[in-house]
Amino acid sequence: MEINLLWGVFGIFVLLPLAGSILSYLGKKFAIYIGIIFALIPTIMLYPFYAQNISELINIGVNINLVFDTTTWFFMLMIDTVAFASFLFAISCVKKKPEGFASLMLLSLAGANGVLMSRDFLSLYIFWEMMSWSAYLLILRSSGEYARRYLLFGILSAYFIIMGIGIFYYYTGSFLFSDSAGIPLMGWFWILFFLVVGFAVKMAVVPLHVWAPYAYSSEPSFVSFFSGGLSKLGTFGILMGMYGIAGLSILQGFGTFRDVSLFGYPFALLGAFTAFIGTILAIFQDDLRKLLAYSSIGQLGYVMVGLGLGTPLAVSGALFHAFNHAFFKSLLFLGAGAVIYRTGKYKISEMGGLGYRMPFTFLFVLFAIFALAGIPITSGFISKWMLYEAAIEKKFVIIAPLMLIASVGAFLYSFRILYGVFLGQLDKPYENIKEAPLPMLVAMGILMLPLLIFSIFPGWILEWIDDIMKSTGVGTIDYNTYSYYSSIGGANMLVLWIAFMLVFIVAMLIFLMKKARKVDQYDNYLAGESPPYVQLHAAHNFYKPLRDTWAPLLKYSIDRAYEKLSRFFVEGFEEIKKIYTENPQDYAAYLGIAFLLFLFIGWWLL
Amino acid sequence: MDLFTLVSLILIIAMLIAAVVAAEIKDLLSAAIAMGIVSLIVSILFYILQAPDVAITEASIGAGLSLAIMIFAIKHTERWEK
Amino acid sequence: MKRILGGVIAVLIFIVLALAFVHIPFGNIDLAEYHYYNPVDNEHTQDSVPQHYLDEGKKETGSTNIVTAVVVDYRGFDTLGEVTVLFLASTGVGSIMYIFEKEKRRKVRRANAVVETASKLLFGFIILFGAYIFVHGHLTPGGGFPGGAVIASSFLLLYLAYPRFHAEHKNLNIAESLAGLTFVGVGILGLFLAGYFLYNFLPFGLPTYLFSAGVIPVIYVAVGVKVGSELTGIVDAMMGVRE
């Protein structure tokens, strides 16, 4: 059917942002404002496209077939809202060359939307690469070396995906997801292996996570979209790869271990291991952005576990956790961005007591931290709880404990952020810093809203997730608006909220009844003496004892392993360079030998 | 062994000797002259092979001009091969 | 070490090529038996290309010297390429030797009297002979290339005899360009008149007469002048520094 390019799905979600990126590059100073408009349109347009299933075929020389269904809708909701929030945040934060920022952001947004909608490998790969190199250029804005590492891993992931696509093409002769008949089991193994590893690089799974801490320490407003939004494409890819294309029956075909497919289980293990490593490393980081980066790797490890296990509960937990992660992680990054914008410092040890001067930022970061750590009343709790139950339900002895330790670790580093940055004593230089500017607060507010809503009414989001699960054939979970039930329990948010409200009221009463004494900020810890101003904010070297216990483990860093590997290759290249000896006589000898060699091969072949 | 093959063989052997001399001799001028001799003999062979046009061209360009250009080059550079 | 490597490669290539050439008959071949396939009309004919040239060459091109007919008329495009190659060589040598002309002049011994007087006499005759060769290109053996080379050797003789002699670059260039333009012009003219590039549109006249074979003598004179001036240019450039 002849689709009109402008109103069709492809038009709104890909062409419009592309047009926006060109327009914003032209509008030099107003780039960010143009960017906001073009980022807002897809988010708004999501509403009318809710439960629809539109498929389009566009032929630009190669045919691109796109399908807009609930999975796309769900992921697009995440990515577009985070993008819109980042743009809002960027109004005051991005001063240097805003047009470059806005155009590249819109370009990667277009790429991301394209990936979500594409239902054939060619268009998936086109949009995937477009998204990754525009992200590369955005990182390049802040530091060349970090950008280079990101690009190397980005291209590595792209080439893994190409290998997967190639083998798929070898067996089926076409790129469409749908005609995947007639592929032998071994073929499926290699296709899935390459695809999942390729997408896992984007989700920063442990051995391939080295690029993440560097990439996440570029501009805060971009990083929130980058870590919050774009890493979800990895989740989408694995979801489509394992369940959309292959389907549960093929996965089970590989044999099952405690009725979880043998293909998925090692990835679940890897996910748990990532969660563990990510959290441990996050605890000891002093730089705020690196800490958030490692914590992001840890949280995505949870999602990987869920996708790996493949039971309905696990996958829905993973999707819900991915949704939460998108919002609370980008909220955290925006919060960190606001703090950095105001204080100009990156190290946690150099900040302290900012909560008094930046109350709203403090509130938003507090709520995000609760969601991250999985405190019961927040939506983060439900998703983590679903993942625990999925692991325990199938009696996985390694994965469940690793996840528990990781979540304890998560609490540790989130407390470090809270205490190090916001609580404690307000330092001299920060006496008169103001609250973050309005657009930043609005952006953070927008991101906090869904977390709040879905922590009260998880049913709505579980309904969307249920549609996805049905469309990808994973199975169903039973839920109602306030809670979900699984074979070994469930969680009822209504009860939790009521309990919380009661406790909260009691605490307020005590506070209001004047039993509590207002303590001045500087007179604690000093047992009555009053020396001149003393800086007692001990955020420096926060978890020293814990670090000593883990010291033997921290010796082996994966980054150093990669350094050694690359040095080995570079020496090899210097050796190979010697072939071109710059002496024409050797070249003539090469020619003679080549003639004889070609002749022998020709004679032997024909 | 009619006359044709006899004359050709003699000339070919002479040509190959001149070629080997051109390859091995240290003095560049003599090497150039040996090369001139080779192309002279080749032009005679062309004549034997009933190709007069080519024989004249080879004689005038091969033996004449390329030898002259070679000697000019040697004049500009060195005469002895190290 | 390089000598051994060179020797081994040389011997191996000799063996390989000799093996290939042993399969090819020398001398006792019948030119008529190689029937060619005509790709334009897509039909296999019983006629062979060399035999066709030998039988109808005289009629189709009017020149008695079949080699000249092939060089200029049947495969005239090769000769066009050939002339470009020579033009390129003289331009290349000119552009490379350009910087060396400004070098300091070196003293050059005068040639002895015999060479001077002989070259004064012979110069005219050699040019005449060269001109004879390429003007009769379509009748007797030889043609543009050898004729041009002979003219160049006559200039060479002057270089040897008179140390201070320097052929004027500007005139050489003009002669070269005009000859080249006539050649390409004749080709384009053929294109306009008869729709084929380098078509022989002039009348053929009687076979053994001087003014026969249509366009061939015109082209061969142009080639002769061009080759002559170009080789003289190369020799002049290679002479480089002169008093």
Place this chain on the structure above:
Amino acid sequence: MIAVHPVLLIAIPLFFAFLLPLIGLFSKKVLKYVVTGTIALNTIIALLVFREALNSPIFDILGGFKPPLGIVLMVGPLGGFIALIINMAGLIISIYGMEMKKEPLVKYYMLSLLLLMGANGMVLTGDLFNLFVFLEVTSIASYGLAAYNKDLKGFEGALKYVILGSIGSTFVLIGIALIYSQLRTLNMLDIATRLNEMDPYVKIVAFTSLFLGFGVEAEMFPLNTWVPETYDGAPHSVSAMFASMSAKAGIFALARVIFTIFAFTNYLWFVVIMGVLTVFFGEIIAYAQRDIKRMLAYSSIGQMGMILMGLGIGTTMAVEGAFFQMFSHAMAKALLFIAAGYMIYATQTEKMSEMKGIGRNPLIGIPLLIGILSILGMPPFIGFYGKFYILMGGFSEGYYAIIALFLAASLVEVAYYARFIKIAFEGGGKRYPSPKATVYIPLLLFAVIIVIFGVYPKPIFEILSHVTTFLTGGV
């Protein structure tokens, strides 16, 4: 209609090349406009010829004698396409050529016009010996141009090219001699149809000699040793010409030898291996390079290796990818060489490490980025489709290991280009003089072509759908 004769593509540059010395006598300034005008005229004719050749191959009979008696120019859709690429690249590079200041300018313009003519000739001709003559025209023009800088690097690069080029052409002549001795004809299609009359051993030796001879020009692995020094020593506009014109003509001639004349299908397996080796060594040594033009030269070897691989794989998809890659490589590499020329002029050094912040000026930065991303095969640019189709063709033939090796090599390519981008866009560099019009106009033109056909490659794919005829021994 006169304009449709492909022979004009060769006659016009030749005519003006001969005319240049005369014009040069009167006024030196007008020369560079004459040259660009000629090439522009040539490009228009190439466009017309190409449009004509789309539906049916054109046989332009020369001298009025039907082939194989006379020489014929066989212009199929693909030959027309490559001729169009060569002329377009030549036109845009000639705008950059106007900046050339080194002495005997008349000779520079003549050599570049004739290089264009030689490349056109190699692509259009249908006759084997004529292909050899035009190979010689291209090579000798390249020798002259390579040594044009008249400095040590220029002469050394030219020397290596001369030695390897003439050995290569000797082998081509041997191949022609062998074929002629058995079939007594020189027309390619005629040879192709009567190939089985040849003695099998002689056929192989002839094929290998031709394959080797054209391999030197098409920069195949063991034979491309001359490329780095020659590209490095040559002036910037000349190396841009080499990368986009003579390399393309060389590889098309090789493709003709493999597909049109010999069509040895089970030999293709070996061509793929040579292609991958070319890519592997090209990219790896490019990583180890310190100065920019050497790096670009080795990367161009890598790209040509990829094209060779595509041709070797032999399926319609892979060959389509190979021809697409020829188009994208010509455009992107010419852009990069011109940008490199400007950078060397601006920073007065060839070492990449001392070119900090050269890319910050958007006039250079954006086209440079577009060029590099297109070479790396990033989607919205033309470089992507060629690379993707070659890979998919390779997969459908089951060359897994070879594709894996190729992907590893192109990962190395990403590494060194990213390293270069890091240096080029680093802050704190000196203030560099902004580029003149003759520099950024070609850059922008190439960048625009790369983006337009990248976003909407449908016309290119329609052209390439004629690949099947080429494969089955067509024109």
Place this chain on the structure above:
Amino acid sequence: MIPYYYLASVALIVIGIYIVIAKKNLIKIIIGLDMMDTGVNLLLISIGYVKGGTAPIENGNYTLYVDPIPQALVLTAIVIGVSVMALALSIVIGLYKNTGSLELDEIRRERK
């Protein structure tokens, strides 16, 4: 009956290749290149020879002629050989002016 003309021309080509690979002196290498060209030209002509045929000039009343095409090809090939040699020699002179030596290994040491 061994085709001694073919073997002679292949021998010339092979000696040319040997010179280019083995010899260090640039002028010697160019002599080698020229020798290869002459060898191939001899090869082409000897392919065209027909026993008992005369030169392809049709003024006499002969009937059996030698094959004219290789002669046309060799005419072109000779002049190509000369022009390549002239260009190569001028490049060698240029190199000599820059480095002061004709030996390949000295030129490379010069450049380091």
